[in-house]
Amino acid sequence: MKVSIGGVSMKNPVMPASGTFAEETAQIFDLSVLGALVTKSVTKYPRMGNRGPRIAETIAGMINAVGIQSKGSQVIRETSIPFYQQFNSPLIVSISADTADEFVDLAQELSVPGVAALEINISCPNLEDDGRSYAMDPTQTYRVVDYIRKSTQLPLYAKLTPNTNAITEVAVAAEAAGADAVVVANTMLSMVIDVETRKPKVGNIMGGLSGPCTKPVILRMVYQVYKKVGIPIIGCGGICSAEDAIEYMIAGASAVQVGTYNFVNPIGMVDIIQGMKEYAVRHRISSLSDLVGSVCVDEQTRIDKAAAY
Amino acid sequence: MKVSIGGVSMKNPVMPASGTFAEETAQIFDLSVLGALVTKSVTKYPRMGNRGPRIAETIAGMINAVGIQSKGSQVIRETSIPFYQQFNSPLIVSISADTADEFVDLAQELSVPGVAALEINISCPNLEDDGRSYAMDPTQTYRVVDYIRKSTQLPLYAKLTPNTNAITEVAVAAEAAGADAVVVANTMLSMVIDVETRKPKVGNIMGGLSGPCTKPVILRMVYQVYKKVGIPIIGCGGICSAEDAIEYMIAGASAVQVGTYNFVNPIGMVDIIQGMKEYAVRHRISSLSDLVGSVCVDEQTRIDKAAAY
Amino acid sequence: MKLLQGTVLSNTWVSPRYKHMSIHAPEIVEECKAGQFFHLKCSDSFSPLLRRPMSIYKIVKKEGEIHFLYLIKGEGTKCLANMHQGDQLNMFGPLGNGFTLQTEWHSLLIVARGVGLATMAPLIDMATKQGIATYAILSARTKGDILSADYMKECGAEVVSLTDEDRDSDVEHVRKMVENVIDSKSIDALFTCGSKRLTNMLKGISLQRKIPGQVAMEENMGCGSGMCFCCVKPFNRGGEIVNLRVCSEGPVFQLEEVMEL
Amino acid sequence: MKLLQGTVLSNTWVSPRYKHMSIHAPEIVEECKAGQFFHLKCSDSFSPLLRRPMSIYKIVKKEGEIHFLYLIKGEGTKCLANMHQGDQLNMFGPLGNGFTLQTEWHSLLIVARGVGLATMAPLIDMATKQGIATYAILSARTKGDILSADYMKECGAEVVSLTDEDRDSDVEHVRKMVENVIDSKSIDALFTCGSKRLTNMLKGISLQRKIPGQVAMEENMGCGSGMCFCCVKPFNRGGEIVNLRVCSEGPVFQLEEVMEL
Numbered sequence A, B: 001m002k003v004s005i006g007g008v009s010m011k012n013p014v015m016p017a018s019g020t021f022a023e024e025t026a027q028i029f030d031l032s033v034l035g036a037l038v039t040k041s042v043t044k045y046p047r048m049g050n051r052g053p054r055i056a057e058t059i060a061g062m063i064n065a066v067g068i069q070s071k072g073s074q075v076i077r078e079t080s081i082p083f084y085q086q087f088n089s090p091l092i093v094s095i096s097a098d099t100a101d102e103f104v105d106l107a108q109e110l111s112v113p114g115v116a117a118l119e120i121n122i123s124c125p126n127l128e129d130d131g132r133s134y135a136m137d138p139t140q141t142y143r144v145v146d147y148i149r150k151s152t153q154l155p156l157y158a159k160l161t162p163n164t165n166a167i168t169e170v171a172v173a174a175e176a177a178g179a180d181a182v183v184v185a186n187t188m189l190s191m192v193i194d195v196e197t198r199k200p201k202v203g204n205i206m207g208g209l210s211g212p213c214t215k216p217v218i219l220r221m222v223y224q225v226y227k228k229v230g231i232p233i234i235g236c237g238g239i240c241s242a243e244d245a246i247e248y249m250i251a252g253a254s255a256v257q258v259g260t261y262n263f264v265n266p267i268g269m270v271d272i273i274q275g276m277k278e279y280a281v282r283h284r285i286s287s288l289s290d291l292v293g294s295v296c297v298d299e300q301t302r303i304d305k306a307a308a309y
Numbered sequence C, D: 001m002k003l004l005q006g007t008v009l010s011n012t013w014v015s016p017r018y019k020h021m022s023i024h025a026p027e028i029v030e031e032c033k034a035g036q037f038f039h040l041k042c043s044d045s046f047s048p049l050l051r052r053p054m055s056i057y058k059i060v061k062k063e064g065e066i067h068f069l070y071l072i073k074g075e076g077t078k079c080l081a082n083m084h085q086g087d088q089l090n091m092f093g094p095l096g097n098g099f100t101l102q103t104e105w106h107s108l109l110i111v112a113r114g115v116g117l118a119t120m121a122p123l124i125d126m127a128t129k130q131g132i133a134t135y136a137i138l139s140a141r142t143k144g145d146i147l148s149a150d151y152m153k154e155c156g157a158e159v160v161s162l163t164d165e166d167r168d169s170d171v172e173h174v175r176k177m178v179e180n181v182i183d184s185k186s187i188d189a190l191f192t193c194g195s196k197r198l199t200n201m202l203k204g205i206s207l208q209r210k211i212p213g214q215v216a217m218e219e220n221m222g223c224g225s226g227m228c229f230c231c232v233k234p235f236n237r238g239g240e241i242v243n244l245r246v247c248s249e250g251p252v253f254q255l256e257e258v259m260e261l
């Protein structure tokens, strides 16, 4: 089950998705079973986050507009990082910022013992590009990743957004700028309206869609990115079972993150790890890495240009 | 219930989505109840379409990779257009082409009595832009819509793709080039893999995702486009109930198209029309058009730049 | 074709993997023909979203009953399996073209495997009612899965059962049996459903011996009624390869038109 | 907090809109406290996807039972309503902080409306067991919705019921009643749940009369256990506005900290 993602060794390829996991999870199961631990995105200074409601259920999914409520990097350094050291799983700290400079500050501040890698959340709207996110655009992605890369020795995972038509180009740019892995992907910008009150169901009007409804789209992105980058891909979007995780690996992911399903099943990640082991036995796979990118596709070239329908 | 979309009067705002409706529907209910009729996209010459399987079910959705199986425009002119004239609902013919020239030829050929408007499917990969679709890019969209615009007097509906990060810019370009309405949107490029065989579940590897799972994303796009264009928007994506249709209208759609739900419920559009009438009565709305874009949003400006989470 | 609510009369396990469901739907029973199918809404929720195609297994005109015999395979058939007597089943059908019998035919050979058995039972019933003799070679994984043998006998067929567990179901063995039956019973037409390999084999025999044949095909479906072109397969029609819709141009096709599966 | 499978003992309609469910879950009952809640998985399918928060309505330690009293509102509670005796209910809890009682308190006033009634019943039970007197003003749309009045009386409360249909449930009328009870029963603390307007009103009285109060809040939830920050609401803590998580820092909050709802 072992994998190595950008220099971080993990006992299995399953980790939580940022924002759906926290210290409280340790009350539910032993965190040492996880491939890695991933924090909620932290910002440099404390932030309130968005006004409520912050969550709305959709068909086979949910929209969240939490808005990075954060205690600030100092609190993380003083409390979360030491807390997670009791577990035998590498810690990945997710960082989020409104400017490239703030990203660099954060990366420096959080490059401390106990942190195995930094996940850079470049899929949130920023202040430098008119509310767009860096990861919507290859050039912006290169710029910010390159800048952060120079500020830390830690492995960097760039978390991409699905709200782009250029996911492969963005991934290629992240790789070129020195990212050690890409996380594909964050949530899909979405909206739901209550037809009785005519009000959006989340306070922020729009929010990010996650959960099983997103899987076919994100899986496709993993497949596309895999063909173009050499660094490992961490698949993230709608994973709710061992089969889903395996499907992502077959499409090209070296590891996976589980988000929304943690809410549905608080021990979901434990079940998924177990199910992946059973799949490997059933299919006589000695190493799960053999699955990565193993999708059976004939006439590969024809297909790349094929119509969606 | 009456609406007028780019000069076409409809008795209600409900019509089928291209590719999910055909002459056979007339055996199920009287097509005259529909706001409009929309054909499967036709190409100039007959096309075989993609190899099977062409459809795979996903969670709360489906992926299709039919690949525009078409009998060619001549057959449509000689059989479908006359057939639909027995019904008292305007006919919208959807056209699809690999080049701008072919689009123009088609538009001219199909600008015949019996056709109330042309829907131009610019959301399929084309041959001029390396397998991308025109509607992924504002410049390409302007070019092709402008070119077609000059070749026909019929109202033009431009059908956009959700596989872009620039849906508003694309819609603005379509309007500037003379489109009379935009359809938001076509299917989302997706993939599913069978984990037992490791084969993609549709023969074409990737396909278009449709159905209720897509609604939050497409609804958000309608909301964004509504703020930027003056021409009517036809909302299309995951509509399965009168409430869904109303939700699209509140977000900014003047009419809606129903696709996948026709498969789930063959008389689904009839039920939706009935349900919308009842909603209007229950909410004392004299004209459904009063709903268009009526979403209750405070601090509008703040919001436009707001984080997805 | 109609969209209607049938009432579940019974829904019982007939083997560890198959259930038999009978539905009261008198308004539709007169229209139904062997080889046709219904597109069933298996649940009220959005998962599973799409309908599931299911062949007509039995038509009891007098009582207004339609029966299905189905394998519990995935989510959709699991939902079907959870239905109880008195529940309403949302049915769309009958759909597609059924089997056709020529008046000059006297004896038919039926070769079916797995879920294909269900499709063949009403064909035997129809043939018998027209005075045509039927010989059926049924194949399945286990003896328990050869569910419809008794019903087929009741309908008038002479039945042979082969199973993987008895190791007598391999294609070569079936081929020999088919040739024997053709020789000894002067078979006028061949019918099959449920197995690609058996279909290929039977097509070979059909061409070689110039005996016409029909096959009921399966493909994933969207609309079930000819509108969406999701269910097409390539067929060889008069030397030309054409994409035909299993739901509306089939599910029954001429054996000679089938392409190597 | 534990993740466990409880067994449904009963699930019965108690009014046209409410059901009462009792669950056998002996492994958890000792941990449960009035004001806490469980996060319930209402269906095995992906729709509804998320769990639903449900207050503990009744704890029967001896029998190992947890009860819920719930309004059938949308898809999730509809699925709950469809559960039968013997079914397994996937429960996550108990979650959050319950009500706290000070040893020096002698009499409490409880004001609840709608689904808030369910939350208050075990508080009365707890108070009575500690020898504290309870006075409850219950408000609802219809008399049929004031379901727990009898159970509350059984638990030891003196109960007044107000309904919209009797037109005696408006906030001003409730305010007068509250002030009367405070004056006549020398109330030590106020408790409320289920209505924004009643909470605002009660907060005013609490501040004015310097009587401490607690309120059980509701908010849409993701994880239910403090991880996701989906359920936060702004509170006024020591003059500063802070976002607190209803699931883990609540659902019971000090009345004085609540912001105008």
Ligand SMILES: Cc1cc2nc3c(=O)[nH]c(=O)nc-3n(C[C@H](O)[C@H](O)[C@H](O)COP(=O)(O)OP(=O)(O)OC[C@H]3O[C@@H](n4cnc5c(N)ncnc54)[C@H](O)[C@@H]3O)c2cc1C
Binding pocket: B056, B057, C037, C048, C050, C051, C052, C053, C054, C055, C056, C057, C068, C069, C070, C071, C072, C073, C074, C075, C076, C077, C078, C115, C118, C119, C217, C218, C219, C220, C221, C251
């Ligand atoms: C015309 C026709 C008649 C049929 N008659 C019978 C019958 O009498 N008895 C019986 O047991 N089965 C029959 N089948 C097969 C039956 O439709 C599938 O077993 C069923 O759809 C599986 O659904 P599921 O959700 O249980 O499985 P899943 O594998 O989870 O289904 C996933 C998706 O694939 C589709 N699918 C899977 N297998 C098939 C298949 N073989 N054919 C078409 N679509 C498929 C489903 O409809 C669904 O959309 C018939 C199929 C066709 C096309």
Ligand SMILES: Cc1cc2nc3c(=O)[nH]c(=O)nc-3n(C[C@H](O)[C@H](O)[C@H](O)COP(=O)(O)OP(=O)(O)OC[C@H]3O[C@@H](n4cnc5c(N)ncnc54)[C@H](O)[C@@H]3O)c2cc1C
Binding pocket: A056, A057, D037, D048, D050, D051, D052, D053, D054, D055, D056, D057, D068, D069, D070, D071, D072, D073, D074, D075, D076, D077, D078, D115, D118, D119, D217, D218, D219, D220, D221, D251
């Ligand atoms: C701590 C707590 C305790 C509760 N205790 C009870 C109780 O004892 N009895 C009772 O009848 N109800 C109680 N509720 C409310 C109950 O959780 C909702 O009525 C229920 O979630 C509605 O789900 P639905 O699918 O039926 O409705 P829908 O309206 O379809 O739900 C849609 C989404 O909104 C959420 N939601 C809707 N209403 C509420 C709400 N009031 N609070 C939180 N989330 C909501 C749902 O969880 C779901 O995610 C409590 C809520 C909280 C937060």
Ligand SMILES: Cc1cc2nc3c(=O)[nH]c(=O)nc-3n(C[C@H](O)[C@H](O)[C@H](O)COP(=O)(O)O)c2cc1C
Binding pocket: A017, A018, A019, A020, A040, A041, A064, A066, A068, A094, A121, A159, A185, A186, A187, A210, A211, A212, A214, A236, A237, A238, A239, A257, A258, A259, A260, A261, B309, D222, D228, D230
């Ligand atoms: C409540 C919530 C909060 C989230 N917060 C963050 C965050 O702070 N940073 C981040 O990069 N992603 C965040 N995400 C996105 C998830 O990490 C993940 O990318 C997304 O949920 C898709 O995975 P899923 O479908 O498995 O949930 C959040 C998601 C949810 C549901």
Ligand SMILES: Cc1cc2nc3c(=O)[nH]c(=O)nc-3n(C[C@H](O)[C@H](O)[C@H](O)COP(=O)(O)O)c2cc1C
Binding pocket: A309, B017, B018, B019, B020, B040, B041, B064, B066, B068, B094, B121, B159, B185, B186, B187, B210, B211, B212, B214, B236, B237, B238, B239, B257, B258, B259, B260, B261, C222, C228, C230
């Ligand atoms: C089977 C199928 C075939 C389709 N064919 C076409 C097509 O030919 N042209 C087109 O513009 N859109 C086509 N579409 C897209 C639909 O018109 C519609 O945009 C999409 O299905 C989203 O709507 P829905 O979620 O209501 O299904 C097709 C969709 C399906 C499911």
Ligand code: FES
Binding pocket: C220, C221, C222, C223, C224, C225, C226, C227, C228, C229, C230, C231, C232, C245, C246, C247, C248
């Ligand atoms: S399933 Fe739609 S055409 Fe056959």
Ligand code: FES
Binding pocket: D220, D221, D222, D223, D224, D225, D226, D227, D228, D229, D230, D231, D232, D245, D246, D247, D248
């Ligand atoms: S619901 Fe996740 S923190 Fe409260």
